[in-house]
Amino acid sequence: MATQPPQIDPRQLLEQMMLIRAYEEILIAGSVTGKIPGTCTSVGQEAAAVGVVNALTAADLILTNHRSAGHLLARGADPGRLLAEVMGRSDGYCKGKSGSLHISAKELGVVLTSTIVGAELSLAPGVALSQTMFGRPGIVVCFFGDGAACEGSFHESLNLAALWQLPILYVCENNQWQAFVHRREAMSREHVTDWAASYGIPARTVDGNDVVSVLAAAQAATAQVRESRRPCLLETWTYRSRGHFEPDDQSYVDSAEREAWLARDPIANCRDRLIADGRLDATEAAALVEKIASRIAVAQAFADASPFPAADELTRDVYA
Amino acid sequence: MATQPPQIDPRQLLEQMMLIRAYEEILIAGSVTGKIPGTCTSVGQEAAAVGVVNALTAADLILTNHRSAGHLLARGADPGRLLAEVMGRSDGYCKGKSGSLHISAKELGVVLTSTIVGAELSLAPGVALSQTMFGRPGIVVCFFGDGAACEGSFHESLNLAALWQLPILYVCENNQWQAFVHRREAMSREHVTDWAASYGIPARTVDGNDVVSVLAAAQAATAQVRESRRPCLLETWTYRSRGHFEPDDQSYVDSAEREAWLARDPIANCRDRLIADGRLDATEAAALVEKIASRIAVAQAFADASPFPAADELTRDVYA
């Protein structure tokens, strides 16, 4: 029954990662000048987002969290509308009401983003239940962090998903940090997979800084969820290169650990390998940079031009 | 370093189990007439309570839940004060404010009983933290059900206890039921030990209907907690012979499963074995029944004589 996953041009993966990086770099720059509110960026984690999202079909639904730019952009979100949202403007995906922390985009199948860490886990089974009850083909992908895995909702969610046979791919982006706490200070075990396995949920850790490995693992895992209609878990082992929130001086970070991870930057790695393999040349690489810069400039202009919400938005959208 | 656990006369274990049974039988009878409010009894689970509690020292602290009569009586609680509490009388352990569901008894080291399922798990690490910070020798025993193991607090508690190296013996009384839901409808795995092991916590399932096995397993487990100052988990595999709450017609119960368990009644088993081994004769057995009946009669008289709390108790004990 296993169908071959579609071939994806790795240059496309590279481009998506570069777009995410470029987008977040303007968030970082803007947060320094105060033009843009501070955000949680996914710098260094782009491969995890891009690899997983590219394994999905349009029918699949995504839940994500506070560190979501990568998931949204990989899913095809418009950087202009994202930026407008972060800046609290009315053309944002959520009319400026979310800001950066809980952006959802129904049209993209990105549903129910909560910035309450662990809430993505509590909401996912219900979304999967809808898929199941309505006989929809799509599965559900729930992105969460190693920190979220420490919340009780992790236990309750995995137990229920296993018990009710819900088609969920749990993707734990284990970036070594839970805000200002290292995962070693917070988890009794090294890997979230250690916990997942105890529910009888197939679980695997993959190098989260290698987009090709993540894609392959995600294709295998989504195929398994699709066929079995049961949950699987994928842990992408990666690193949060910047602080928890912009700005953050990272004075608390172990620099040796950080340096080692920075040397494995997912974008540089992917690009260098494509060049080495002769699948990308210098001209193409430069053109890519150019293309992304102009997309970002358009996005910035769009967001800047978008007005703040009208006063009556204060109490609109509270009740249906 | 391992010291030999003290030898305990198995007749003492039998007597404690019989006391618990006799005590709960008057609760059952009283709930039918309406004289005593309905309770959650531990009929069929006496061996689990008695076996574990007899492995403890006076310095150890206990947390328990709504099904606590066995733990309290095995720890030496006065059945009269217990009954007074259940009946809402002022001489109860909690002045009648608790009723049956959350009886604690500081003088016995039975601290922080909550009837919120899962709360015993959330409170236990703090009690163990006190033991540790004050350098007290005692460990903490936390009794909870298979249902409580489904709450998020289970995950959070075990993770923290493993991480902070807290001296807790978690005792899961897996009685196959979570109120009106069978554990198979609620747990993705058969055993709570499957989950516990994923935290690196030593975990073991024992026949919960054999008091001698439970005692031995509990002595081993408490010794391990005492020496390692780290958590262990013991699952006592047993059965709730009566309904969730008195009265309960148990119409929803699988009778074959129930019959099989009733045939393994912990009290009958223990008594028959003692008789078979020649450690108890018929006269002694009859004397035991007599002795317990008179203790219960005294208890009933004490509780009946105890007044209801005075009106000003309505707002007393709210603030320190």
Added chain:
Amino acid sequence: MPSLTLYDAVGEALGEEMRRNPGVLVFGEGVATKRHALVEEFGPLRVRNTPLSEGIIAGTAVGAAATGLRPVIDLLFAPFLCYAMDELVNSAGKLRYISGGQFAFPLVTLAMTGAGWGVGAQHNHNLEAWFVHSPGLKVVMPSNPADAKALLKTAIRDDNPVLFFLDIGLLYQPGEVPLGDQQLSLGLAAIAREGQDVTLVSYGKTVHHCLQAAHTLAEKGIAAEVIDLRSLKPLDEAAILASVTKTGRLIVVHEANRLCGVGAEIAALVAEYAFAALQAPIIRLGGPDAPVASSYPLEQAFVPQAETIAAAAQRLFSPHYA
């Protein structure tokens, strides 16, 4: 008209709405065991027992509601809502707004509340005010089986999350329930008794205490109007203000703790918008700032009783009172 308990009225409403809309499903700890007739009719996929995990029950309902289902969850006793506050308040109540209106959350949460069974403070704690305080949630608490059935049907069809509280003390009391598809708008109070001298506003079991008090007061020549709120959010502000404008006197009565309770809200509402009509202080009768004891006499003493209400009303007519 057939006579049903409030518990059975809830069962009827569930059955009718499940029949009407295949997207309605019910789950909770033991709901499939206890409402077996629903399982028989609608099958085990639409009526489910769950693990003992309130958080994931509520979270699953929120996720399901956002994506097309209309879940009803039974969280048993109100204090257990404490394990589902994030899901109910931060998710169900806020995610529509946060998403700029992209999602709706049609879900109903059932919870039993109040005195009657001597089960103590961890089973008996009236928390409805928390949810009135929290945006995006509706809150209902009926005082009789007919209202319970009609309000629950409306709540299930509502596209917003509704907290639906069942007063334990009323659960097994029978009452007449009209046959058929009766509904009741949320936010519409009932005038349980008309009168022009003093307004008694209440909900749940204390409506009956107010009616008893009104009876006593009538004998003393005081005509009390009793308002049964039925829904606490939306609140029928118009009905309350109209009544107080007529009577000039107000007593708010509930079992929940007084501080920051629904009674405070109503007193504040009236002190702002019907001030000119007020002829006497507004009296609030509610639970003290204390947990509820299990012991029967203390449990009863916690709840405002008819005599207390009648005495308070008489005080309002005393010339020395103000």
Added chain:
Amino acid sequence: MPSLTLYDAVGEALGEEMRRNPGVLVFGEGVATKRHALVEEFGPLRVRNTPLSEGIIAGTAVGAAATGLRPVIDLLFAPFLCYAMDELVNSAGKLRYISGGQFAFPLVTLAMTGAGWGVGAQHNHNLEAWFVHSPGLKVVMPSNPADAKALLKTAIRDDNPVLFFLDIGLLYQPGEVPLGDQQLSLGLAAIAREGQDVTLVSYGKTVHHCLQAAHTLAEKGIAAEVIDLRSLKPLDEAAILASVTKTGRLIVVHEANRLCGVGAEIAALVAEYAFAALQAPIIRLGGPDAPVASSYPLEQAFVPQAETIAAAAQRLFSPHYA
């Protein structure tokens, strides 16, 4: 007097109390990272980072408090309290009563709350009224660094669970803080400004908005008295009633949602116990029944501002108002 931010005032109070009593310890998600000076002085056993698990942080504090320690926990933003409601409300608030007074629960829960950072409804939600409503808990919310330090020191020595809210908008504003072991009783309001024409009652950042409004009003010949509650439970009822008895007019102001908020409690209190003194309706200014948007202008519009307060006060003196 040295000038400190509210954040640093909290740090000073923690340090002084930890020095004073070896049973005081602090834990939370990142507290050891962010308050590194405390780790240096008191070591990693008394200042601990925790897993990302609010429930077990609070539960551990409750268990520790019952058995001799005096924990202070930092739960970061108020909405995260939703994950700790059972531990705070059902355990910390009730187990003393349920146990017949056998245990005490000296623990302090810190949480940031309110507008200022544009972080949206899941970080910005003023929940203090929930805890005022719940028995067995004390609730504090200071409006300046000096009070924060003194109140926190008292809270840590208190044998009851205290919810201690830090207004985000005030967190990094400096203020003078007296040196040494200053304490402040819980339940004592401050008269932030004296006046005899109208009483403005508030807490947290809106105290400052009231002071600004009072300034504006003074120019129009209206002398407003501003009361800074500081502690919401116990509530300084005497101070409120005395002021309204003097002024005859009351406006209650807070950022939290209006429905069943602390403003409702105060309005109800006054409508019952100072009715005779009231010369005008009681006005409540508070957040609407809506979550808070992240977008800056909407976030600001949510909070009652000085102009709104001043305008409301002037309305109270209009002959057509009632």
